[in-house]
Amino acid sequence: MPRISPKRSTAISIKPLLFFVVLPILLGILVTIAPSISSRIYTFIPTLLCSSTRVTTLICSRLSLRTMATNSAPYARERRIAELAVQRAAILTRAVYTSKVKGTVTKEDKSPVTLADFGAQSLVFAALHASFPNDNIIGEEDSSDLRSNPELTSLVFTAIQDALSSNEQGAAESAELGTISNEQEMLEYIDKGDCKDSATGRVWALDPIDGTKGFLRGGQYAIALGLLVDGEVKVGVLGCPNLSAGEGEGEGVILSAVRGQGAIVKPMSADLDSISEPQQISMNQISSTSEASFCEGVEAGHSAQDLQAKIAQALGITAPSVRMDSQAKYAAISMGQGEIYLRLPTKLTYEEKIWDHAAGSIIVEEAGGELVDMYGDAIDFSTGRTFKRNKGFIAMPKSIAEDVKKVVREFAVETYGRWKSSL
Numbered sequence: 342m343p344r345i346s347p348k349r350s351t352a353i354s355i356k357p358l359l360f361f362v363v364l365p366i367l368l369g370i371l372v373t374i375a376p377s378i379s380s381r382i383y384t385f386i387p388t389l390l391c392s393s394t395r396v397t398t399l400i401c402s403r404l405s406l407r408t409m410a411t412n413s414a415p416y417a418r419e420r421r422i423a424e425l426a427v428q429r430a431a432i433l434t435r436a437v438y439t440s441k442v443k444g445t446v447t448k449e450d451k452s453p454v455t456l457a458d459f460g461a462q463s464l465v466f467a468a469l470h471a472s473f474p475n476d477n478i479i480g481e482e483d484s485s486d487l488r489s490n491p492e493l494t495s496l497v498f499t500a501i502q503d504a505l506s507s508n509e510q511g512a513a514e515s516a517e518l519g520t521i522s523n524e525q526e527m528l529e530y531i532d533k534g535d536c537k538d539s540a541t542g543r544v545w546a547l548d549p550i551d552g553t554k555g556f557l558r559g560g561q562y563a564i565a566l567g568l569l570v571d572g573e574v575k576v577g578v579l580g581c582p583n584l585s586a587g588e589g590e591g592e593g594v595i596l597s598a599v600r601g602q603g604a605i606v607k608p609m610s611a612d613l614d615s616i617s618e619p620q621q622i623s624m625n626q627i628s629s630t631s632e633a634s635f636c637e638g639v640e641a642g643h644s645a646q647d648l649q650a651k652i653a654q655a656l657g658i659t660a661p662s663v664r665m666d667s668q669a670k671y672a673a674i675s676m677g678q679g680e681i682y683l684r685l686p687t688k689l690t691y692e693e694k695i696w697d698h699a700a701g702s703i704i705v706e707e708a709g710g711e712l713v714d715m716y717g718d719a720i721d722f723s724t725g726r727t728f729k730r731n732k733g734f735i736a737m738p739k740s741i742a743e744d745v746k747k748v749v750r751e752f753a754v755e756t757y758g759r760w761k762s763s764l
């Protein structure tokens with residue numbers, strides 16, 4: 342009988358032990374630490390690449406953008422694409438803002454529209470189409486004024502090409518944000534915003550230049566993009582190229598919010614890759630209405646300024662109103678630059694537009710504010726391109742909301758009566 346060496350004998354007795362005890366333990370350890378090892382490798386590689394050259398910096402920022410894309414928070418991808426789309430559109434609007442050539446025409450409703458409105462709308466819709474091809478879109482502009490004006494069409498297309506070539510997107514971002522190859526494609530993108538239903542499914546609402554009069558006057562304006570899901574705003578992005586987050590002279594900010602996740606601000610940069618770390622924003626939760634200041638529009642035709650002055654007085658407000666165009670007002674109060682945004686109608690026949698409030702509303706709410714109509718009722722975003730159940734908008738910090746709503750409601754009933762919804 343062959344002699345079994347002690348070594349071999351040990352091997353035979355250890356084998357089941359290895360198989361049934363040690364191996365499972367090792368496997369368990371591996372499963373536990375694998376993600377951290379892989380993430381270390383993942384961060385180690387870009388760290389290695391991020392030496393000193395600009396090329397490696399770009400690679401790293403692309404990797405960090407990819408990481409953000411895989412962030413599993415609800416609507417993370419929608420927020421990221423919306424921010425990048427607004428950021429890219431702002432490259433175009435900024436160029437037109439400083440140019441002598443604005444391509445201004447008067448729309449049927451007598452309001453002005455510029456080549457920047459058309460260019461920004463086309464760029465944002467190209468991005469939405471590339472990333473979310475099945476979503477519906479409501480947009481302020483359509484291409485009718487361009488189709489009858491080849492010279493203006495060509496100006497818009499040139500501005501788009503300039504914007505596309507002046508931002509250094511990588512191939513991945515181009516694929517996600519889409520591109521615009523010819524005038525026909527540009528016109529088709531502009532016309533993607535003709536959706537009429539805001540109540541069902543996923544619907545984006547865009548104002549490519551909110552505050553066009555401010556834009557032409559050299560004042561504030563905003564690129565405002567919101568996502569509604571079954572009639573509720575879930576994501577909002579406001580690009581305000583002339584607003585500042587602090588005391589500075591308006592170097593531009595981009596604000597965004599996702600329902601339930603708070604609101605943030607980032608500096609606006611011409612380089613998409615250098616979008617820096619965001620800061621959480623919150624409204625001033627003051628304890629008395631007398632400490633508040635109003636943020637109001639510039640255009641006397643867009644809100645009842647005399648009535649608003651009386652309401653300010655009734656609320657004990659002594660600080661002068663901060664006046665600015667566009668949804669930059671929502672942005673300003675969300676960052677604590679003023680407290681109350683009041684927009685009472687100059688005439689009851691005017692229906693406020695969904696794109697003038699979608700993005701701003703969620704940013705203010707996620708920054709600790711409340712938005713209601715002049716009777717204190719919730720705003721209903723499900724009524725299509727215009728608001729059919731609400732007149733007069735008030736946004737304010739929650740801390741003083743009950744006092745403000747009470748006073749505004751009294752003035753509204755006295756001035757306009759108990760207006761009945763058209764639905």
Ligand SMILES: Nc1ncnc2c1ncn2[C@@H]1O[C@H](COP(=O)(O)O)[C@@H](OP(=O)(O)O)[C@H]1O
Pocket residue numbers: 452481548550551552553554555638639640642643644665666667668686687691694697
């Ligand atoms: N009579 C009116 N009452 C209220 N809003 C009006 C209005 N006429 C035009 N507007 C809207 O007011 C917006 C500008 O708001 P503000 O006065 O706060 O800057 C305009 O957006 P656009 O500039 O995108 O056309 C337009 O939609």
Ligand SMILES: [Mg+2]
Pocket residue numbers: 481548550551552696697
């Ligand atoms: Mg507007």
